[in-house]
C-alpha cells in the first residue's frame with residue numbers, strides 16, 4: 349500500500365476482512381455491471397427456484413402435501429365408510445375424488461401464509477425495490493405450489509389404489525381430474541395471497557381459511573350425495589365451487605366426465621383469478 | 637446564472653426532496669423533509685429512535701407513498717418514474733432484507749438472476765462478492781446461522797450485486813462490534829470511491845462524522861440541522877480545552893487561572909489532575925497556558941478540540957442522541 353493510499357483511508361479503518369481487502373472490494377464493486385434486465389420468465393423461474401430451495405432447507409413444509417392426504421383419506425374412509433355407504437370400499441370410490449379436492453383446496457392457504465411471512469421480513473422490501481416484473485415473485489412461488497399440489501394428489505391416489513380405489517376413467521381420466529384440481533387450486537391460491545397481504549399475522553389468515561374452507565368443503569358434495577339434504581341446503585351445495593370441482597373430478601375419475609363440467613371448473617377458476625390476482629398485485633405493490 | 641443552476645439541478649443531484657410528509661394516524665412520522673444530496677457523496681441521516689429515518693428512506697426507495705411533498709431521484713419523479721428509479725437504486729433495510737432460510741450463495745444468486753444474470757454468471761458473481769466480503773467460508777451456510785456482522789455484510793452484498801448508482805443503508809452498523817463496524821465502513825468507502833452515492837441512517841454520531849460528506853440531523857420528522865460535520869460543529873461555536881496537571885496540589889490555582897482567562901466554568905474529571913473548560917477563543921487559551929508557565933504549574937498534557945458531534949447533537953436537540961425521544965422541552 350502506498351503512503352498516498354494509506355492517507356486516503358482514515359486512520360482507524362482496519363483491514364478487517366482478510367487479504368488485500370481494498371483491491372478485492374473495489375474490484376468486486378467495479379465488476380457489478382448491470383446486465384440486460386431479467387425477462388418476466390427468468391425472474392419467475394428465479395422465484396420458483398427460491399421456493400424449491402426453501403423446501404430443501406425446510407422439508408417440514410412437505411408434511412401438508414404428504415401426511416395430510418394420508419390422514420384425511422384414512423380417517424374419512426374408515427370413519428364414515430360404514431355409516432354412510434355401508435361399505436368402506438364402495439364409499440372410497442365416491443369419497444376419494446372429493447377428499448382429494450378438499451385436501452388440495454385446504455393446503456392452498458399456505459401460499460398466503462408464506463407471503464404473509466415474507467412481508468413481515470425485510471426481504472419483501474428488497475424484492476419491491478428490484479427492477480423486475482413484480483408479479484413474477486408470486487407466480488414463481490405459485491408454480492412451485494402447483495408442484496406441491498400435484499404431489500398431494502399423487503400421494504392420495506397411490507394410497508387410494510392400495511385401499512381398493514378403482515377409477516373407471518383409467519389413467520387418462522385420473523390425469524384430467526388432477527389437471528382440473530391444479531387449475532382450480534392455482535386460482536384459489538390468489539384469494540389467500542390477497543388476504544395474506546391484508547391480514548396482520550399468519551394466525552389470522554389461518555383462522556380465515558378455516559372459516560371459509562370448513563363450510564365450503566363440508567357443505568358440498570364431497571362427503572354425501574346432496575339429494576339426501578334439505579332443499580335449502582341443496583341450493584348452497586349446488587352453487588358451491590368446491591362441489592363444482594368435486595363433481596368434475598369424480599366424473600373424470602369414473603369415466604363420466606363431461607365438457608360442461610370442464611367448462612364449469614374453468615369458469616369458476618377464471619373468475620377467482622380475474623378478481624384476486626390483480627387485487628393481490630395491487631396490494632403487493634402498494635403495501636406500506 | 638439561472639441556466640447554470642438548471643444544469644446543476646439536472647446533473648448533480650442524486651436526491652432532491654421537497655417537503656416530504658408521512659402521516660401515521662394523527663402523528664406525522666416525517667414532517668416536511670427537504671433534501672439535496674449530491675451525486676457521489678455520502679449523506680448521513682442522523683437521528684434518535686423514532687425520528688423518521690426509516691420512513692424517509694422507504695419513501696425515497698419507492699416503497700412508501702408520501703402523503704405530501706415530492707422528490708426526484710437522479711431527476712426521476714418518485715411518483716411517476718418509480719420503475720426508472722428502481723433501476724438505479726438499492727436498499728439495505730434496517731432489518732435483514734434477505735431470505736434467512738437460504739444460504740449466503742443462494743441469496744446472492746437469487747438476486748443476481750433477478751437482475752438478469754444467467755445462472756452461471758450469477759454463480760460467479762455471487763462467489764466474487766462472498767470472497768470480497770470475507771464470507772466465502774460461509775457461502776453454503778444458512779444466513780440465519782450467520783453472526784450479526786456477517787448478516788449485515790451479506791445484506792449489503794445483496795444490495796450491490798449490480799452496483800447501484802444510489803444505495804440506501806438503514807442503520808448499517810447498529811448492533812455491530814467495532815471490528816464488524818469497520819468492515820462495513822470499509823465497504824461503504826470502497827463503494828463511494830467507485831462513484832456510488834450513499835444515503836445512510838445512523839444513530840451514531842461518530843459514524844456520521846467518519847463517513848458522511850454532509851449530515852442531516854432529523855428529529856420528530858423534521859430536519860433540525862444540516863451541513864458538513866465541521867459546519868455543524870462550527871454552528872455550535874465552542875471548543876473544549878482539556879488540561880492534565882502533573883501535581884494535584886496545583887489544581888485550585890489552575891482552576892482560578894482558567895476561569896479568569898476563559899470566563900467559563902471549569903469542570904474536573906474523575907482524577908483530581910484533569911480539567912476541562914469551554915474555550916471560544918484560542919488566543920485566550922494560549923494566554924492562560926502562558927500564565928501556567930509563569931506560575932510554574934506543570935502540565936503533562938493539553939488539548940484544544942472542536943466540540944464533538946455529540947455535543948453538537950446535545951446543543952441542537954437538548955438531549956443526547958442515544959436518549960429516547962420524549963418530553964416537550966425541546967425546540
Ligand SMILES: Nc1ncnc2c1ncn2[C@@H]1O[C@H](COP(=O)(O)OP(=O)(O)OP(=O)(O)O)[C@@H](O)[C@H]1O
Pocket residue numbers: 636660661664665666683684685686687688689690691692730839
Ligand atoms: N407502519 C407504521 N404505522 C404507524 N406508525 C409508524 C409506522 N412506521 C413508523 N411509524 C412511526 O413513525 C415514527 C418514525 O418511525 P421510523 O421508523 O421512521 O423512525 P426511525 O428514525 O427509523 O427510528 P429507529 O432509529 O428506531 O429505526 C415513529 O414514531 C413510529 O412509531
Ligand SMILES: [Mg+2]
Pocket residue numbers: 689690691730806
Ligand atoms: Mg429506523
